[in-house]
Amino acid sequence: KAGVTQTPRYLIKTRGQQVTLSCSPISGHRSVSWYQQTPGQGLQFLFEYFSETQRNKGNFPGRFSGRQFSNSRSEMNVSTLELGDSALYLCASSLGRSVTGELFFGEGSRLTVL
């Protein structure tokens, strides 16, 4: 069974630009969550999508947005990039409404903002 796939793995942008990251969940998984990992803040929850609907959102500004498609693939977008947006962005999938809360993570997209 293929794991969670994130693209691109690495990218470099400049301040003010926008970026779109993609995530393909494990087949059959309907929930996709996004997390930001930075050295100072650890893993922080961005948002979660289930059946194309945003079900929960973390404490991030409106520059961070996402969506989910009918095939459960998800994208997240960051507009007007700031230096502080440099981070590892992790996508995780699950069956959805999972009692155990076990998430399956991708390898992440490493974003560097210059």
Next chain:
Amino acid sequence: DQQVKQNSPSLSVQEGRISILNCDYTNSMFDYFLWYKKYPAEGPTFLISISSIKDKNEDGRFTVFLNKSAKHLSLHIVPSQPGDSAVYFCAAKLLAGGGADGLTFGKGTHLIIQP
């Protein structure tokens, strides 16, 4: 305000000995706790979990203990092996209300197993 805290950024343990990683939480509504392990350049992988109705859960070399009154949990690894060297994240979630799968993570503890 950090609801899940891992106060030790790093921990060094000799191979074969016990590794104890600690985690504290402030939100008494959390009712499910998980540990994830992360190697460099990889995503976190699920290790072990515990429900708030239990105080211990064991899986091979890994045991998680939960002390609800102290809002504290710990992960014990016995015996520690070189492959255990990784960053360990403690995470908590609210099951009530059947809500989203969003987890609240600690900042992680870097475990280093020394030969």
